[in-house]
Amino acid sequence: MSDKHLSYADRWMLNYEREHQNVSRPTHQQYGQQFPDRQTIRAGLSPAMQSNNPGSACLWNDIPGLATELDPVVESAIQTRKALKLTQESFSRCLGISAKTLRDWEQGRRHPSGAAVTLLAWASLQPEFVRELHRASKARQRPDRQ
Structure with missing residues (x-):
């Protein structure tokens, strides 16, 4: 494979290795037990996480302990949003919050504060107002047609 098909980082590394012959990339054996081998890693994966294409990344997070617990208020807000058939963007617009904030709450990356918990609880209890x-x-988005 020619250098022009490599990423910038790979090209830089190849050029560096050509210029510095005495430097080489560390191998798995040089690190000993610090890095588990591929078979050990695969043995620890659930069947849903194992890829049919070994070069591809795994998109599922089934590893115990890595999943974050969602706040019950956030879970009920998700159910309300889905029952109303609203997107995250439209639901967040109705509540006056950013779509990114709502997405972070729903994916467990962040947790809502006191006022936000009250807002989500209200939205869950009063879906007709939402x-x-x-x-x-x-x-408001559509201009009146006459």
């Missing part, structure tokens, strides 16, 4: 807010925001 529906009305959504209708009103859609009406």
Whole structure:
């Protein structure tokens, strides 16, 4: 394979290795037990996580202990949003928060604060008001046709 098909980082590394013959990349054997071998890693994966294509990344997170617990209020807000058939963007617009913030809450990357928990609880308990807010925001977006 020619150098022009390599990434910038790989090309830089090859050039560096050509210029510095006495330096080489550390191998797995040089690190000993610090890095587990491929078979050990595969043995620890659940069947859903094992890839049919060994060169591809795994997109599922089934490893115990890595999954984060969602706040019950966030879970009920997710159920409400899905019951109303709203996207994260439209639901967040109705609540007056950013879509990124809602996405982070729903994916467990962040947790809502006290006021945000109250807002999500209200949205879960009063879905008809959220529906009305959504209708009103859609009406504001469309110019009146006469």
